[in-house]
Amino acid sequence: MSEQKTMWNQSKVEDFQDSLLTWYDQEKRLLPWREDTNPYRVWVSEIMLQQTQVATVIPYFYRFMEWFPTIQELAEAPEEKLLKAWEGLGYYSRVRNMQKAAQMMVEDFGGQMPDTITDIMSLKGIGPYTGGAIASIAFNLAEPAIDGNVMRVYSRLFCIADDIAQAKSRKVFDQVVRETMSQVRPGDFNQALMDLGSNICNPTAPKCDECPLKDYCQAYTEQRQTAFPVKTKKVKAVPVYYIGLVVKNQLGDYYMVQRPSDGLLANLWTFPLVEVSADEYAAMKKAWQVYLKTCQIEEAEITKISLFDRVAEETADDYLLEVNKRLIDNLPKQADVIWQTQPAGEVTHLFSHRKWHILVAYGQSIEENSRLFDLSGTWIAESEFQRYPFPKPQEKMLDILVKKGY
């Protein structure tokens, strides 16, 4: 779109910086990673804060620093402990990349965070934003740290109409921020922009009357605050349908599998998930809803667990009403597992690009130890859950069982 020049003289730039920094000195949020500028703490906080709200990060930050007090200990940590530290935070490759970066620091940088922007940016998982944040906050280098907040603030300050969803727009903002940022207190300047973007210059209802930069803001002057930033919208999440296979054995252990080392929720643990078509899923859910409705009319006659083999052979009409035939047909056949004839519940979970729908099937295994459904899973006792990293959909499936009293 447009090449943006600030057209501010040196005096105006300095006044602008003073206004922002003075406001920051008075209003800055007290956050655990702001107690000092230790590069390790700054790094951990910045990785956690990628696409993640401050309030969410705080407890994770404390626990992470407790579990991995030094770069060396992070470099040597077992993966399951890493993932457990990240459980529920999302974007799990962040913590895997952090460990790789920690190992790079041990090997190439004396076990320390390097102190030049080039070396910092060479580390796994550290891109332009995070590199600039670490360089400026931990080492007082005059590097911009351009995230969604900063692009929103600057798009309003200078009425920059470039689409912030486009990668090429980043360099437009990079140039303007470099021209206007404090060379004396770059770390505080960058953090001030973040606090401003979070507390004042927010997306939908900016509090311009409280803003220390309103005298410098072109959008405010023109009363076009909500016209910025310009951002094209995202594509809708693609639906995916599963049956969740929840099997408990005589000891009360659950059968779980570890997800593949690549892709979504890599290496995390869940109940086995069997993908089904949208049509199959709709049929199973429909039969279930009809059943629930019927049960209410008949005052909640609970369907008992039935042997799979027996269910499959059953043909009597009054029995079929209780049996979700499509569900049973889609369940793996194994002689020592008996299944509930209706789903135990439904879980939905929205990711950035996928929407999972899971019908939860509940079964019991007669054998205490056996390999189920030709999957390389593991029987896990509830007392061992703290050792395994679970994603949110897994938590939701477990919640259903707990509420049902299974």
Add this chain to the structure above:
DNA sequence: AATTCGGGGTT
């Protein structure tokens, strides 16, 4: 340049 990576909060 577009897609793939989670999950929670706000409106």
Add this chain to the structure above:
DNA sequence: AACCCAGAATT
């Protein structure tokens, strides 16, 4: 529901 968030790696 749609949108946002202290984004980076991969394709």
